Amino acid sequence: MTSKRRLSLALLGACEVRIDGHPVQAVTYVRMRALLAYLAVERERDHPRADLAAMLWPGNDHVTARGNLRRTLADLRRTLETPLGMTLFIASKDAIRLVPAFSIDVRDFVGGGARNVREALPDEAAIALYRGEFLAGLSLPDCPQFEEWVSMHREALHCHALALLERLWRRYSMAGNYGEALRFVLRHAELEPWDEDVHRQAMLLYARNGQKSAALEQYAICRRMLREELASSPSKETEQLAERIRNGEWNASLPVQVQGQNPSGSSPPPQAERRPVTVLYCELIPAETEDPDEAAQVLGPPRERCLEIIRRHSGYVASTHGGGLLAYFGYPRADENAARHAVRAALAITRAAAPEIEIRVGIHSGLVIAGGQPDLPDAVGRTSKLAARLRHSAAKNQVSISQQTRHVVAGYFDCISLGLQHVSGFSQPLEVFRVNGETGARTRLDGVERLTPLFGRQAEIEKLLALWQEARNGSRQFLCIRGEPGIGKTRLVRALIERIEGDSDAVCELRCFPEFEQSPFHPVIAMIEARLGFPRTDTPEDKFRKLSAHFETRYRKSAPIAVPLLARLLSIALQGNYRAPPASPQKQKEQIIALLLDQLNTPPSEKPALLIVEDLHWIDPSSLELLHRFIERKDGRPVFAVFTHRPEFVAPWMPRGVSILDIAPLTERDARQMIASISGQVPAATARLIVESSDGVPLFIEEMTKLARTDNSVGIPPTLHDLLAARIDRLGSAKYTAQLAATLGREFDLTLLGKVFPKERGNLQEALRALREAGLTLELNASTQQFKHALIREAAYQSQTKADIQAAHQRVAEVLMREFPDVVASRPEQLAQHLSASGQTRLAIEYWTKAGQRAAQYSAHAEAIKNFNNGLRLLPGLQPGSNRDLMEFNILVNLCPSLYAAVGYGSEEATRANARLAVLADLVGDAPDLFQAKWAVVMNTIANAGSRDVPPRAMHLLHNAGDDPLRRQAAHYAVADAAFWLGKFEVARAHTEESLTFYRSTQHQDLLARFGEDLSVSCAAYLAWAYHFLGHAERARLICDKMLGRARELDHPHTLALALCFASVLHRWMDDRENTLILSTETIEVSRKYGFSVWLAAGEMTHGWALARHGRHEGIAELDSSVAGMKKAIGGISVVFLSALAEAYFHLALYDRSLATVEAAKREAARTGDGHFSAELCRIEGECLLATSAKNAPRAKACFNQARSISRAQGAKSLELLVEASMARMR
Template sequence: MDIGQWLRGLGLQSYEQAFRDNGIDFDVLPRLTADDLKEIGVLPVGHRRKILDAIGEVAQRASADHSSTEMPHQAERRQLTVMFCDLVGSTALSARLDPEDLQEILRAYRSQVKDVVRRHGGYIAKYMGDGALVYFGYPQAHEDDAERAVRAGLELAKRIGKLNTAVGEPLNARIGIATGLVVVGDLISSGESQERGIAGETPNLAARLQERAEAGAVVLSDATRRLLGDLFELTKLTPSVLKGFPEPVQAWRALGEGHAESRFAALHGTRLTPLIGRGEELELVLSRWRQAKEGGGQVALISGEPGIGKSRLVLALRERLQDEPKAIVSYACSPHHVHSALFPFIAQLERSLAFSPTHSREARHSRLESLLQETVPEPSDAVVALFAELLGIPTGTQEAIAAMSPQQKKGLLFCTFVAQLEGLAAQGALLIVLEDAHWLDPTSRELFDQIVDRLQRLPVLLVVTFRPELSPPWIGFPHVTLLTLNRLAKAQARSLVERITGGKALPSEVLEQILARTEGVPLFTEELTKTVLESGFLGDAGDRYVLAGPLPPLAIPVTLHDSLMARLDRLAPVKEVAQIGACIGREFDHELLAGVVSLTEAELQAALDRLVAAELVFRRGVAPATTYMFKHAMVRDAAYESLLRKRRQDLHARIASAIEIRFPRIIEAQPELVARHFSEAGLKEKAIGYWLQAGRLAAARSANVEAIAHLRAGLASITDFPGTSRSQWELSLQLALGGPLLATKGFASSEVETAYRRAQYLSRELGRDTDLFTALRGLGYVHHVRGDLRQSMREFPEAIDLARRIGEPALLVQAYHFAGV
């Protein structure tokens, strides 16, 4: 299709020439803004809106096509939600049915599976007879994969139950869902049988849960349940022993949708910490509220990245206005209903009507009628019928709207919705909340365009939250204010951690790691702190936590896995460049990256441009000295951890060699960098020399803590070295450790003594007099400061003998000095 054809499809062919004159084709289309359209002469707001909505659909379609066909080249480690679906009693069916009828049933069943899974963004890995294995989170992760899986499971169970079959009795599906870390990729990659297999316990668990599910039931693993908050109504099943699992397994049955008012309430509602910071932002919105109450309606747009605290701010606003007389109407968009016309309006109505499954059709209808009567003066039959149609309540009043065109129906619906809000505003101040407008469907957007225009003369504050992927709507109207939420300051993030730990202090190195990795994004801070508390490496010492052992690297919280991976997967073709960058580190240098990737300079540049445009990384400096930095440490970690261990090692080896060959200045200034890459590559012999060099360099700069860390890293790499070579390296490392330990731990510390003792032993073993002298001198300091003169007396004659043997007068002076003190 060309652009002219596309415009004709929208009934806007008059702009074809303008589009062509300005060089707008399908490549540019997704990036067009309302301002661009204005500039090229699309002046009526309605036309601009129509074009932007249609662009949104093109982009959505492109990304859906893309995600279904784009397969990662390499196997990856990922968190996946796996669904197993099976037909109940199919063996019995096959005995009773003619094979042709059976085939017909299977065909219908598979087509349902395919349709439901596709619509929820899943991926059918394979069919096994009447079973289907489905992945959610591959090849494209979504922040809500677990939710998608459950939604798909519930819908599938319902649909299979309704399938028309030749047998005359209903069919039933059994569904098991589990979430966990797996390796996914072409495990069996020979020709035709190529299949995206996964390795890990998760698929097995999903299969076992499916086996124990009752007919028509959807059963979830505990790990899946933890990702769902209160989004669904669940019942806890009794733990059961499953084949292949040592402990009884806790599982849950999903019954249906939950009843929370919003996603925020469902996902964070039960465990809220008090608001931290955001005082200015809250004041700004409150001042708009005061203006609105005077009759000058206002719109406050709150934009910010996921988890930054938009919904929390809205909640704080509602709390602050708790005692004021007002009405509140809240609309919430959903990632699963981006294309369902008027979804937020329908959902809001359904919440106010609070239907229960026991309500009859008549009861529903009369509730709807009385709701409409409360808000619209004398609703006509047509209005009631339209709303009944919108809510899917079949009634006998349909003839009232039978003759109306779709356009007329829409016009009347819009008028009624607007009139409802105007009716409320006529009674007093009104707060309207629209959450997650980046998922607003095009029809609702059109309706909100009208509402925004209309509320200027009403006592209404409309608060809209959205992520930066939506360029701020309605900007330019005098009554619209845009507020962008930034990350919390370090001190605020620290208080957030404190509130989650219930005021108990964390060991400082743990706290620092949490703050460094989460960088003031409240959601990250909350989730990582909770993960740390649950991880079991902290002991509870009453008013504080203590480390029960050495601090392991902090894992990415399972609750964040999907959303972090989703950000990377959106950039599927260039994701590999991000992964290689992540291997280099949070910051990576263009030149070094170029030395590691197998791409031409132009290809690499294009890939980096995409990463920058998607705000995954920031660019600094001018070519060729450009460096890049991941916007979030967590995204870097997710990119890194998605690589298979083997591939990570290869990449580290390539990076280390590239540094050795091309960047002597890095080796001179930061030998620890190349040491780390060699260590991660498993090339310990190469790593060790650089660790030693890094330790000595840091010690020479009095960076003693760093020196100790480098030298200890060196010691950790020699454990499996053969005899003499191990002793030689260890001797050098222990001796180098002595000075920085003396400086930081004090002369009398046992760590200093251990280092020098070990050096004394090793230098004797290797017959190294000068090193032995250094070790003895070190021990001399320790004994002296501890006042352990007897031990000193025992060691100094050996030091004097040694100095004589070495024939170095300076050493002799030192030996006598140390004997004299």
């Protein structure tokens, strides 16, 4: 007996495949290794062939790519399965899965192959597996999706290796085993050569191990690496440690860490968190010199200038080694203008470059994990690394930025693409941009080429124009436009300026910015400089000449006083005969305010002035005082002054003499129009998500739509990261509360929040009050609050690390199960969400299933489908086997009825679910729900493919129903359903009547739970139809009325929609146009309310028919819509829809179209076996032929004869009578 052969796969380092320890050389070509690696790592789920082909052969067409995949899979099978003598690849027509019958180093390395903690490898054994980076040397540059997957795993596994190594060298170091500690710290330095802290630890360990020369050699390695990699020098702390080792003082206490000099009052966040930042790396290269002392002396002053510029632009300097500066913008406090500050700082640095220094700057924006170390805001280092590498793409005294940064600052700066560049350490080429300078844009709207049209603001525009008219009539009008960020305050002002263009000789705009809140008169100074035309190249002399010329030309009398005052305000030295008037600083301020007031109130003409002051919430105190006096002044020129600000700002003049215009969010209709104007290509489902997530804020709508236009995702756009993070950061200590509340959801229960809130975090009520005062949350009632915007909630949630998120969700799940059993029972989806996010997969699946079942009970089928699908998505996280198969089977059995109700019995989603259900039915044995599963498959087959091959399977159901009354009802119903569409009306009648004998009113809830509808109503509906075709019209009408009454009593929307649909179709066949119209209208209303697509299509079909029967041509459009809906929802019974359209064309005298539709219906009948209306299709064809021309009488007669023959064979007396009437009219 031979032992089983063993396959092992090593992906850490170069890809290696071994069987019984021997290398398999035949896994030769790159895509073969790539496919094997991908399936091995992602081995616990099915992978659609289409997705794999698109990922590995993106440049090929669909057919070629699928062929390449098929050949590659065949090569892998021949190479691995044949020598192993076992099946590794489970492949179906549509998907491929790799069975976990082998060992893989990646899973052992991260502990993923262990069933519990005890089975996990020890740290030393785990790190021994890390031979190098994930799939080293394997690259497919033309496969971006695969490359991104590799890059993501490389980064995660690299970080895991570093964590293991640090744990090991710290453990051995604390135990005094410095030799073993060195082994791991040197490996750490090898993997992360620019981490100076690790080099320092190696130096210290060498010294403690008695290896002084090795310690100093490590210092030399560190110095050389920093110079070559970062163009920098070791930090003061490293220099001091090296000096102590030379002097034999290494065991003395280490020097205090030297931190970058940052603005006073700034302190880094105390806990690890995810945050958006923009990283600036500046390299300063002195003239060639080998003397380090000389280089340091040359670099000193330029470096200080760079530090001062970075600080001035709100940057945080984390590292200042030698010729390298690493700075972060948006850290330690988020800044909504972080990226712009970083690029402006970089340009200022290049402008200030000394001739003897060469400067290159790289900038990148992204998310970082920020911890508690102030000099290490980017704990992972990937974002910082890219900024540092980008400076290699910059020429002398130039700035290079990443595509991500360019996306955020577009419009503010003139950026030129340098094309795709290969950046060291990054697998994919990246697009890099050179920044040539600023465009002059000061706001987002200044920087866009085309403004998005204004929607939903007509009333606001009318108010603005009314106030402007008052100013034109000679009055002074003041208005505050108040609204939250992004609501459209500036856009509204721009619309006003556009509408009054040419109607005012003076439009004066003042803009306030957060970085100048403490700069006296800054908005006024900026406005004056803009009016006088001061470019950056102007010398002080040029500026004074322009200032004096302006006043000497226009205001000669006031020039002797005005010019010195404004020169002081603009920080320009006086020249010529001008002298500054002697006055104290306070007196000078009063004189400046008086001068500015005179300027604002001096009319250049009879026309009124328009004064715009934007973002008043950032105004400096001196400018605010100026505006206050301007408003209080009763005389002066006619003016309309418009101020914009956020809700939290309260002006000192409020509310005296100043109107308030609060800007509300856009309505759903306006939001949808705005989305369509930005991009007509956004799918309807994505547009709906944008409307829901944006909460009517125009900026959110615009940026989310632009993001969706490129990748169909709906998340936080990069352009909004900084804005939202800044609002969260301003909460201070209440930020943790926002994060925890965000973990609960957009709407959060205060009692639950109180239970999970750690007591050591302070006063919860004070934190909640801070959230409300910041405008981030709303109080819905005494026990519930809500985040004002979905994106604010998302930003707070995403600011946590993944570990913190998982821990928070776990705490919430534990509290819910322990203390809120009523919530768990009534809203199981709430617990399921927290279980999913905390990694408790099996329990999460159980509660997602319960949530789906509960939603389905209340006809909330869209929610039920979502809940069931959430459970299905978690299944790959479980070990393969019978238990997982049974869980999937149970979910699908419950999912199918909801799919039938919401998207249709024959929909693509229902067909896909039933196909999987059929496979699982053979695997789960005698599962309790096996009958329901096979019943669901039969119903889907009828609706999707037609009834031709169904009767044997339906009879098999009946044979297996046993004595269970519910199963017998369902089986008879399935037989009757198939029989009716096949035109076997007597069989349908017999089985529906037999089914109804088993029904008891007490079975209602059980029927809904098992089959999704009350089968007494469904069977009665088919019984009424069968009696109609068999020629018993009154009995059919009576059964229909009772069936509809029963459906109304049950108060179950899906059953009611079904009943209304069947009733309206019956009345259509009876040519009762009035009742058809009434019933179809109600069908449509119920279906739209509850999202029943199949019944909506049927309601439109009968409604359109009734309209056409009244001679109204608009019925055709509704019928066309119903046919389109039918094709998606229930294509197996298409004839009933097409026949209605054919009849409508006939009654509207559109005979050619009717004939074409009859032919289409006959083709569908042949495809599906649908024969219920074959006789009537022949009759309609004959009637159309006669109506077209009397010469067609022979052909028409043949049609009628065929119709009579079919109807007699079917026993369809009602159809036979219609044929006899048509033939009588011929005679």
